[in-house]
Amino acid sequence: MGRAPCCEKVxxxxxxxxxxxxxxxxxxxKANGEGSWRSLPKNAGLKRCGKSCRLRxxxxxxxxxxxxxxxxxxxxxxxxxxxxxGTRWSLIAGHLQGRTDNEIKNYWNSHLSRRLYTIRRPxxxxxxxxxxxxxxxxxxxKRKGRTSRAAMKKNNxxxxxxxxxxxxxxxxKEVLTEKSVGKSCESGxxxxxxxxxxxxxxxxVELVADLERKSMILDTDMRVEERHLPAQGLSLxxxxxxxxxxxxxxxxxxxxxxxxxxxxxxPCDLLETSMLFWDDIMGDGVLMLPSENSVxxxxxxxxxxxxxxxxxxxxxxxxxxxxxxxxxxxDMSSNGESGEWYSSCSTSSCFQDSHWVTPVDEDPNxxxxxxxxxxxxxxxxxxxxxxxxxxxxxxxxxxxWLLS
DNA sequence: AAGCATTGCAACCGCGATCCA
DNA sequence: TTGGATCGCGGTTGCAATGCT
Numbered sequence: 001m002g003r004a005p006c007c008e009k010v011x012x013x014x015x016x017x018x019x020x021x022x023x024x025x026x027x028x029x030k031a032n033g034e035g036s037w038r039s040l041p042k043n044a045g046l047k048r049c050g051k052s053c054r055l056r057x058x059x060x061x062x063x064x065x066x067x068x069x070x071x072x073x074x075x076x077x078x079x080x081x082x083x084x085x086g087t088r089w090s091l092i093a094g095h096l097q098g099r100t101d102n103e104i105k106n107y108w109n110s111h112l113s114r115r116l117y118t119i120r121r122p123x124x125x126x127x128x129x130x131x132x133x134x135x136x137x138x139x140x141x142k143r144k145g146r147t148s149r150a151a152m153k154k155n156n157x158x159x160x161x162x163x164x165x166x167x168x169x170x171x172x173k174e175v176l177t178e179k180s181v182g183k184s185c186e187s188g189x190x191x192x193x194x195x196x197x198x199x200x201x202x203x204x205v206e207l208v209a210d211l212e213r214k215s216m217i218l219d220t221d222m223r224v225e226e227r228h229l230p231a232q233g234l235s236l237x238x239x240x241x242x243x244x245x246x247x248x249x250x251x252x253x254x255x256x257x258x259x260x261x262x263x264x265x266x267p268c269d270l271l272e273t274s275m276l277f278w279d280d281i282m283g284d285g286v287l288m289l290p291s292e293n294s295v296x297x298x299x300x301x302x303x304x305x306x307x308x309x310x311x312x313x314x315x316x317x318x319x320x321x322x323x324x325x326x327x328x329x330x331d332m333s334s335n336g337e338s339g340e341w342y343s344s345c346s347t348s349s350c351f352q353d354s355h356w357v358t359p360v361d362e363d364p365n366x367x368x369x370x371x372x373x374x375x376x377x378x379x380x381x382x383x384x385x386x387x388x389x390x391x392x393x394x395x396x397x398x399x400x401w402l403l404s
Numbered sequence: 405a406a407g408c409a410t411t412g413c414a415a416c417c418g419c420g421a422t423c424c425a
Numbered sequence: 426t427t428g429g430a431t432c433g434c435g436g437t438t439g440c441a442a443t444g445c446t
Contacts, residue, residue, distance in 0.1 A: 109436095
């Protein structure tokens, strides 16, 4: 026997709520309080499912629901917390007063997940993981379809501002390797349609770096031993502490109370499989290491050898598929030349299973050579060739900046 | 002006967690 | 202890609105 329906569906209204329904629901809850959602519609005289009533109340009718644009500060918080928590929207919403999980989820799916794009390298290859802000990179990207409602209200959106200052525009088709485009993904079609401005590259990289630096700082907040924080000018506020508690609870098995780094310290022998992140490139000196309990899988096909931590894919989920599947799914990683691609969701994949964080200056072993990194960036053998080719747009500036 | 493509977001759905008799 | 009821969450869908051709 299947699960009983949450409510009697016959005769119930679905779809958008009317003003009258909103008023009825609001009046009833103000008079009787929240709860008893199953019986609420009947008692209130609404032809709605109890779940629908609850959703409507929580997301829109409650007095403390904050409407309007997500601010840049809120956006930062969402990005940071998503890095740490993944898609635990209700938890994230708990740290944004007046915002609902549904709103944040929608904002992420419609804005941030499209904008932030992670290019990652299988571990074991001294890999940077680079998060690129496609919206920024594609400064001249013209979107189709509706703009945000908030933006429409303001009626001042101008997606093409960056065009005006650029002399030469390269299409991404010219910039990306054929192979990369062929293995493009959801973001790929975005790239495909976006002109890439040489002039804006440096600014774009800096913007992304700044964005990621902020994320990294929060990750540092959450994961590094607290005694390291003052040296970085950081401290744990109340929200961070509670968040840390959540992380500890959810990742209990990953905590290593005996490690020399304290609450979330890294065993040094994990350095071999370390992952360098964008902030490393930026010189922030923060190294993230994989979690101890991550599974390392080996893929050796067609002569290509690489390893991948399956746990990287966000809260334990990992999908492996063909390029066409990846194309549908968003972020991606290659396992080399095997033709198989791993898809993941959003920037969180960089962090969620990277449980160990330490300032580089705490450990002299944690270093890398900029030249090697640049060499890797130039590698045209797989997806990273995308980066190489993008860098090609402004190689001199990028090289000077990278090695400075 | 019409039709199509695309987006943003409200709402729905299924399922696991929790409550409680 | 058990099982039904309820809650809460995250993923997904549907569609109105908008821009582009």
